[in-house]
Every structure is written in structure tokens, then in C-alpha cells.
Amino acid sequence: MGATEHRRKLLALAYPVYFELLAGVTAGIINMVWVARLGAEAVAAVAVATNLENLLLGVILVAGSGMTVLVARARGAEDPAALRSAVRGGWTLWAIVTPVVALGGFLCREPLARLVLGGSDDGSLPLAIAYFSIALPGITVFYATNVIDGILKGAGDTRTPMRLALLANGLILALDPLLILGFDLGVRGAAIATVLGRTAALACGFLALRRNAVLRQAAAAPSERTRSLIADARRAAATGLPMSADFVVRMTGALALVAIVARIGVTEVAAYGIATKAMYVATMAFYSVRQAAAIRTSHLLGAGRDERRAVGRQALLLGGALGLTAALTLLSAGPWVMRAFGSEGAVAEAGTLYLRSLGPYLVLLACFIALGGVFEGSGDSPALARITTCGVLLQLALAHILSGAGLPGICAAMAASMALQCAAVTRMYRRLPLAPRTQICRSGNRSGVSGPR
Structure with a gap:
């Protein structure tokens, strides 16, 4: 295919x-x-x-x-x-x-x-x-x-x-x-x-x-x-628990990060809260690709076709493009985004700086989430949940260390943690078997390409 x-x-x-x-x-x-x-x-x-x-x-x-x-x-x-x-x-x-x-x-x-x-x-x-x-x-x-x-x-x-x-x-x-x-x-x-x-x-x-x-x-x-x-x-x-754990760990990590941001100042907490809501508009797109990849992978595996590499490649390209688009949009439109949420003054300035510093993290996050759909669909979500858990713990530790640099330091911690998570999931992806050139249909006939059931 x-x-x-x-x-x-x-x-x-x-x-x-x-x-x-x-x-x-x-x-x-x-x-x-x-x-x-x-x-x-x-x-x-x-x-x-x-x-x-x-x-x-x-x-x-x-x-x-x-x-x-x-x-x-x-x-x-x-x-x-x-x-x-x-x-x-x-x-x-x-x-x-x-x-x-x-x-x-x-x-x-x-x-x-x-x-x-x-x-x-x-x-x-x-x-x-x-x-x-x-x-x-x-x-x-x-x-x-x-x-x-x-x-x-x-x-x-x-x-x-x-x-x-x-x-x-x-x-x-x-x-x-x-x-x-x-x-x-x-x-x-x-x-x-x-x-x-x-x-x-x-x-x-x-x-x-x-x-x-x-x-x-x-x-x-x-x-x-x-x-x-x-x-x-x-x-x-057994199938859904690792995916649920992945979601809960990320939500818990986001809540814990607020406490670290609070050490910087009240203005930064307000800016972080508003900017995070704006970021959800982008991250929802990443998760939509993840669900699509999981559905597609599960369907193909059920039909006897292991095309995880091909699906993963397209999910990665699509997620990466969405991440890059989000990063560039927030880089250029950060001030307008903060004003759209009713912020002004020091809060708007801090939020704009945060949004403009999110670029590397967003691109990496998009790639990780999109590619993760392939492993969810193939039953490898427990490994994905372990990567997420380790990544969130590392992110919190790095954020604590780098919080002295303000919100850009928080963004750097998030990006560094996500880079390691991407490296881990990429290693999983490279271990996937190559799809055979010829698929065997239920009728016993061979064909170079077999369409979806």
C-alpha cells in the first residue's frame, strides 16, 4: 500500500x-x-x-x-x-x-x-x-x-x-x-x-x-x-490501561509544573496558565493524528498486514508539519494570542515570551504523539507509557533546575525532556519489521498491494 x-x-x-x-x-x-x-x-x-x-x-x-x-x-x-x-x-x-x-x-x-x-x-x-x-x-x-x-x-x-x-x-x-x-x-x-x-x-x-x-x-x-x-x-x-496511564501521567505532570512555575512569580503563573490554554489548540491536532494512526494500525494488523513502518512514517510527517506550523504561528502571533485571551501588561509580555520559546518543544511533542499512535494500535502502549512517565519525571527535575532562567528555562526543560522521549520512541520504531512486498490475501492469492478491508 x-x-x-x-x-x-x-x-x-x-x-x-x-x-x-x-x-x-x-x-x-x-x-x-x-x-x-x-x-x-x-x-x-x-x-x-x-x-x-x-x-x-x-x-x-x-x-x-x-x-x-x-x-x-x-x-x-x-x-x-x-x-x-x-x-x-x-x-x-x-x-x-x-x-x-x-x-x-x-x-x-x-x-x-x-x-x-x-x-x-x-x-x-x-x-x-x-x-x-x-x-x-x-x-x-x-x-x-x-x-x-x-x-x-x-x-x-x-x-x-x-x-x-x-x-x-x-x-x-x-x-x-x-x-x-x-x-x-x-x-x-x-x-x-x-x-x-x-x-x-x-x-x-x-x-x-x-x-x-x-x-x-x-x-x-x-x-x-x-x-x-x-x-x-x-x-x-489490558489494552486501554497503558493509554489511560499515559494521559493521566501527562495531566499530572502539567499540574505539578504549575507549582514549579509558581516559584518564579505570580505574573509568570498567570502567563503560563493562559498560554497553556492557547497551546491546547495545537496539541489537540497532534492527538488527533495519534488516534488516527492507532485506528489505522489496528485495522491493518487485524487484516494481517503489518505496515506499521509505513503508517508511522506518514504519521510522523503529518505530526511534524503540524508541530512546525504551530511553532511558527505562536512565534509570530504570540502577542495577539495573549490579547485574545484578555491578558495585558506584564502578564501579556511573559506569556508572549513563553509562547515564542515553545517552538522546539512543540515540534518534538508533535512527532512523539503522532508516532505513538502506531504503538498504541499495535499493543505496545505499555512501553510508550513507561517512556512518558520517565520523560515527565525528567521534565519536572530539569524545570526545577532551570526555573532560575524564567519561563524560557521551563521551555528548555520541556524541550530537553521531549527530545529524549523522541529518541526512545524512534528506537522502538526502528525495531519494527519491514512490511513485506507481497501481501497474502485470505483467498490465498498474492498481490503487490491489498486494499483495506
């Missing part, structure tokens, strides 16, 4: 994923815009609450990411029994994990609020508790939507998850002013709007599952059930 075909498939899979991920970031921004009218304490409460929700996303990625890989592999192998097993395993994991997080989080909402607010006992604490009282039970809907997204992506459909995310965001945009200000529900209104928007998207997601041709065909195919639900769940967990 030619490089052009791999590149075309990656682009077709990646761009809907990008807009889906971007919609998730936008939902938090929409809430913040309307909650800002309630005062600084409300903003602080919702900000820390949504940060916790982002961290909790890593829990359900065990099911969502695991199913994406397993469903794509079963689809490539044209094995309806394996596909049904993957879907059952994902939903079983959801049924096990969700009550623990939703019910446990609701019962512990006050200690959680104190934890994320750093023990503060000011006016933001009751507001955070009020938000959690709605948002944490609502995590049930959030997790279910993530599972549906994982199934659809594994089945080769990345556009429907994008549409579902846009639908949820549109409803949040309409409901926020009505519930927060119109019905005077405050931060509770923001949480209710988010849950209602996601619930509508979830209902449409279930309809999409019923209409998906690949899933309908697998459900209709006769087969004998050979594994229990627990066995299916274990397989999904």
Missing part, C-alpha cells in the same frame, strides 16, 4: 477527531465566559472543577481507548465475534468504573473541593461543592459518551463523534445563559447545562450505534459466546 493512501486515510480519520477534541476544550471555555459574570470566586470554582473532570477523563480512557483498538482490529480481521467481545468488554468496564467515580465523587464532593482549591476556605469552596453536586453524578453520561466514541472510532467512523461533540457544545452554548443567569442557578446552572448537552449527545450516540453498518453486521452474524463479560472487560482493560 502506497504512502499516499496511508496519508489520505490518516487525514480522513484525523480531522474529525481534531474538531471533536477541540469541542471538548471549547465547552469549558463557554462555561467560563458565562460564569465570569458571577465574579472571581465562581470562576475559580468552575476552573478547578473542570480541571478535575479532565483528570477523571483518564479513568474511562481505559474503556474508550481499549475499545477503539480492539474494535478496529476485529474489523480488519472481519471477525464479528471479536468485535462483539470488544464492545461487551468496554461496556462492562463502564458499568464497573462509573458507579465508583460518580457515586464516590458525589459523596466526597466537599473533601474533593477542598483538595482542588488547595485547602482554601473562601467563597469559592461552597460554589465548587455546588458544581460538583451536579457534575460528578453527571460523569455517568460523560463516560458513556466516551465509550460510544471509542466504539464508533474503532468501526472507522470518526465523523459521528465529532458531530456529537458539536451538538453537545451547541446545547451548552444555548443553555448556559438561560440556566446561569435567566433562572439564577449560578454555577449549578453551568453544571446542569453541561450534563443536559452531553445527555442529548449520548441519546444521539446510541442511535448512531444502531445505524452503524459495521456494528449491525457484527450483531447479526451467528456465533457462540466463548468468553465471560469479565474476561471481555479484562481484555479491554
